[in-house]
Amino acid sequence: MKTGNDCAGMMSEELVRTALYEAHKRWGGNIVDFHGFELPIWYSSMMEEHLNTRENAGLFDVSHMGFFRFSGDGVREWLQSIATQSVEHLQPGRCAYTHFLDADGVIIDDMIFAVTDRQTIIETGCIDWQHPSDIVILGVPNASMITVMKDWFNSHLPKDGVVTFEDLSDETSILALQGPKSPEIIEAVLGVENAIKHFTGKAISENEFGITGWIQATGYTGERGFEIFVNNNQAETLWEALLSGGEPFGISPVGLGARDTLRMEKGFLLSGQDFHWPGLGEDEDSAVESSFLARDSFETNVPFGLDLDHDFIGKFRVKTSIESRDQRWWGIKYLGRGPFPRTGSKVLDSRGNEIGIITSGGPSPSLGKVGIGLGYITGVEPGDEVLIAPNPRKQIPAVVVRPPFI
Structure with a gap:
């Protein structure tokens, strides 16, 4: 509400x-x-x-967070055409994770969605349901993106009205x-x-x-x-x-403080912090330039939301990123003591050259408060050692890891 x-x-x-x-x-x-x-x-x-x-x-x-409902005889095919995740073979009662990309291939938002059916929706008792469609899809957009995603979905609905979109967030x-x-x-x-x-x-x-x-x-x-x-x-x-x-x-x-440290230990993306849609304009409060956070699904290094065996909006950029294999989202774990990595901390190679920027960072409660971070880094693999600069006077040795940290 x-x-x-x-x-x-x-x-x-x-x-x-x-x-x-x-x-x-x-x-x-x-x-x-x-x-x-x-x-x-x-x-x-x-x-x-x-x-x-x-x-x-x-x-x-x-x-x-938001709560959306999609229904109609063509809802599965429609979602298949706009989501990075394949929906085609998901049976009612299954959930999945996906990204939605703009025409330039940049992530607008990520979302967990569930496939269900008409009878199940009626049984929930909490949602009025009068649509004859058999397949229903429920989605949970990020809080700051409810209005953006509502407008985006509405702009991409089929013109023949075979798909209905409803915002049940309030x-x-x-x-x-x-x-x-x-x-x-x-x-x-x-x-x-x-x-x-x-x-x-x-x-x-x-x-x-x-x-x-x-x-x-x-x-x-x-x-x-x-x-x-x-x-x-x-x-x-x-x-x-x-x-x-x-x-x-x-x-x-x-509270939401621990929610952030919990997700960070598992390497889960945070909308607006680990990726940012350019359509929102520059985020003046962020320590990282918004243009740096304009990313596609492959760059985020999150494999479970991407299926390349179907066509979707923005797929061309994802394929380009796969071919170039340039900067990708990795985890880093401190090997030494010092100020914790924070959003905007620079990642350096052994010669002090900047090769990346931390987008999420802090102490890991589960690892005894060792410093961990997540960020876009160029030319590294798990096990490589780097330096993290939490401020201009400090450089802390760290190792590159593929999340999760625990």
């Missing part, structure tokens, strides 16, 4: 709250302005929440339960039928809390986990049920 503030004493009249705002305050969340949303950056500490998610389970409010809350004990928590709270396999999705089965909606076994931490989509009026009930029912399993609420 995305609703503007209209009460006195709030942080800003322009900030946006989710349906879980009051729950975050009750649970001690440290609320900050997170890209225009009032969201918790941490509850106890980023370190504790990070490690507990890796060891047990963490619960996140990610309702600032009416939908999204909770992410992540960590190795998350299946046990789902079983305890929502029932064993909802503890589904990795990268599958389904309508939430009947449960004692009366929760209806959509659940998919996906996430942004690299751990076993689930993302749950419900109507805003069920969000607090689900939040409290998961935290209460998950207590024996060591669950904790987690």
